[in-house]
Amino acid sequence: MTERLFQAENLSVSFGGIRAVQDLSFSVEQGEIFSIIGPNGAGKTTVFNLISRLYDLDRGRMIFEGDDISGLAPHQIAERGIARTFQNTELFERETVLNNLLIGRHIHRSTRLLDEFLFLPGVRRQELEFRKRVEDVIDLLDLQPYREQIIGNLPYGVRKMVEVARALCMEPKLLLLDEPSSGLNPEETEDLSYWLEDINEDLGITVIMVEHDMNLVARASHRVLALADGLALAVGAPSEIQNHPDVLRAYLGD
Amino acid sequence: MRFVLKTHYGQDVDLFKHSGQRFWYAALAIMVGLAPWIMDDFYLGELSLVFIYAIAGIGLMLLVGYTGLVSLGHAAFLAIGAYSHAYLLGHGVPFPVALAAATLFSAVIGAIVGLPALRMIGIYLAVATLAFAIIVEQVLSHWESVTGGYRGMPVPEAELFGLSLMGSQTFYYLCLALLVASLLAALNLLRGPTGRSFIAIRDSEISASSMGIHLARTKSRAFAISAGFTGLAGGLFAHKLGYLAPDAFTLLTSIQLLLMVVVGGLGSLHGVIFGAIFIGLLPQAIAFLRDTLPPAAAQIPGLEPGIFGLILVLFLIYEPLGIYGRWRKIRLFFDEFPLYRSATYRRQKSYLRTERVR
Ligand SMILES: Nc1ncnc2c1ncn2[C@@H]1O[C@H](COP(=O)(O)OP(=O)(O)O)[C@@H](O)[C@H]1O
Numbered sequence A: 001m002t003e004r005l006f007q008a009e010n011l012s013v014s015f016g017g018i019r020a021v022q023d024l025s026f027s028v029e030q031g032e033i034f035s036i037i038g039p040n041g042a043g044k045t046t047v048f049n050l051i052s053r054l055y056d057l058d059r060g061r062m063i064f065e066g067d068d069i070s071g072l073a074p075h076q077i078a079e080r081g082i083a084r085t086f087q088n089t090e091l092f093e094r095e096t097v098l099n100n101l102l103i104g105r106h107i108h109r110s111t112r113l114l115d116e117f118l119f120l121p122g123v124r125r126q127e128l129e130f131r132k133r134v135e136d137v138i139d140l141l142d143l144q145p146y147r148e149q150i151i152g153n154l155p156y157g158v159r160k161m162v163e164v165a166r167a168l169c170m171e172p173k174l175l176l177l178d179e180p181s182s183g184l185n186p187e188e189t190e191d192l193s194y195w196l197e198d199i200n201e202d203l204g205i206t207v208i209m210v211e212h213d214m215n216l217v218a219r220a221s222h223r224v225l226a227l228a229d230g231l232a233l234a235v236g237a238p239s240e241i242q243n244h245p246d247v248l249r250a251y252l253g254d
Numbered sequence B: 001m002r003f004v005l006k007t008h009y010g011q012d013v014d015l016f017k018h019s020g021q022r023f024w025y026a027a028l029a030i031m032v033g034l035a036p037w038i039m040d041d042f043y044l045g046e047l048s049l050v051f052i053y054a055i056a057g058i059g060l061m062l063l064v065g066y067t068g069l070v071s072l073g074h075a076a077f078l079a080i081g082a083y084s085h086a087y088l089l090g091h092g093v094p095f096p097v098a099l100a101a102a103t104l105f106s107a108v109i110g111a112i113v114g115l116p117a118l119r120m121i122g123i124y125l126a127v128a129t130l131a132f133a134i135i136v137e138q139v140l141s142h143w144e145s146v147t148g149g150y151r152g153m154p155v156p157e158a159e160l161f162g163l164s165l166m167g168s169q170t171f172y173y174l175c176l177a178l179l180v181a182s183l184l185a186a187l188n189l190l191r192g193p194t195g196r197s198f199i200a201i202r203d204s205e206i207s208a209s210s211m212g213i214h215l216a217r218t219k220s221r222a223f224a225i226s227a228g229f230t231g232l233a234g235g236l237f238a239h240k241l242g243y244l245a246p247d248a249f250t251l252l253t254s255i256q257l258l259l260m261v262v263v264g265g266l267g268s269l270h271g272v273i274f275g276a277i278f279i280g281l282l283p284q285a286i287a288f289l290r291d292t293l294p295p296a297a298a299q300i301p302g303l304e305p306g307i308f309g310l311i312l313v314l315f316l317i318y319e320p321l322g323i324y325g326r327w328r329k330i331r332l333f334f335d336e337f338p339l340y341r342s343a344t345y346r347r348q349k350s351y352l353r354t355e356r357v358r
């Protein structure tokens, strides 16, 4: 039997007059790749910002592994094991890829400030251990050529993948990907779909993905949620959603 | 060109990345170690002052250059370190204990000042820290029983195991040792999780918090550590001054400290050293200027702060990476000769960042 990892209950939030998300409920099973689709401005990114607690809910609550996480601080969300990427990337621009990924290990640190000042053997051991984990992720996503490069000098497609890598370095239980394929060329998108499989099956990470590329969505996801104007239109298998009359209407703007 | 062959991850964790670096740092160490035999007392005193500035600069650099938080009030931490150190010495506390206590005390005040500052960014934070510095200046001027008010207070001689530390050579080595220790501590911090969390906050707060970094706690830590280093410098500075009065710790001092990290090059500890040398030499340069300028121009009130401000602005516009940035470009030119591309350091247009989440 599959277990419920994440559950959203009646999420609502509005900005001024705009009801960005209205009374939205959905649940994500352990081990699933769950996609959220919808036209621009549908409220997809807002859902992610609610989950990562960058926005406060007006109403509703979110359950993760049986606990209510609606009141946690953003850093506590990360500590619980929820990692994310951003639609237009939010990397540490002036640092190398390596340092960006090492920051991804932050929640796994166990050293104290005083030890770090002295760089005691425990700190060195931890650094080497972090580095090994980071290298595993670099190998997984083929980022070897960029290891020492400053983010600011990298092409957009690489940055998108570095952001995914950084999230993976957190070893999350739940990974939120906001339009991972936007800005990627077809070849990179193809790679992305394989990596998604690896992330999901080999690493056992549950994924919620906001995505426009319907091919990718159909190939990679187990279930799809269609949103429009902050409202849920339908949830179901990719093929069902693609042909769902309400979804077609929302996209074609009937 | 130089290629560094890396054979294990430890090399990236190490302080010195290759033997060339080790060689140059050893050469530098020998030079500053032998300076007392070469230089006369005046220059030795100036060099000690540069070391003291550099320690304060490490503190300010961690805050401004690595955490991205601006402070226009660091003279206050210098003052807190200086006064508390002198006060403790005056009450019979042994030198090392007094200095350590002054450092810790400054750090605690830093953490407390950091708290309200956590919700502020940019110009608001600059103004808040400025306000704090003014409050401290007022306290120093009016709390006569402790600080001596406007009259000030003398700084007792420093001694250790009955030996005076005030000889120009001994004091030089004391400042040097503390500078080296401070540099090592800062370098260690920066190659570990805490340093990286500072950098993360500097580059993207929302991203940092989504990586599990507690923004408030980390920023207040940055403030505390920054104030601690600056307070330590303050303790040494007290001996350099010999007599403490509030007018040694004014807005001008704060700007001078900021000038040091900006001119040196934000986001690098090398920059701190360059910056410290720069502001150490500046008074001489200004004095020279006063002598050479026609009297009418030399008597302009506010010449000194004016020059400070001008240099600050010019650097921000033309060399935002500071002296260290310029040095790196020159070095890269020779490293890559004849393949150097002049666009290597050109600032690139950065891509859109997440617009909605700010
Ligand atoms: N911080 C905010 N302030 C004001 N309006 C916002 C904010 N975040 C999102 N919105 C609005 O909410 C709606 C949904 O936005 P978003 O979730 O980004 O859409 P998308 O589905 O394209 O990701 C849009 O109308 C957007 O303008």
Ligand SMILES: [Mg+2]
Pocket (backbone or CB within 6 Å): A044, A045, A046, A087
């Ligand atoms: Mg979006």
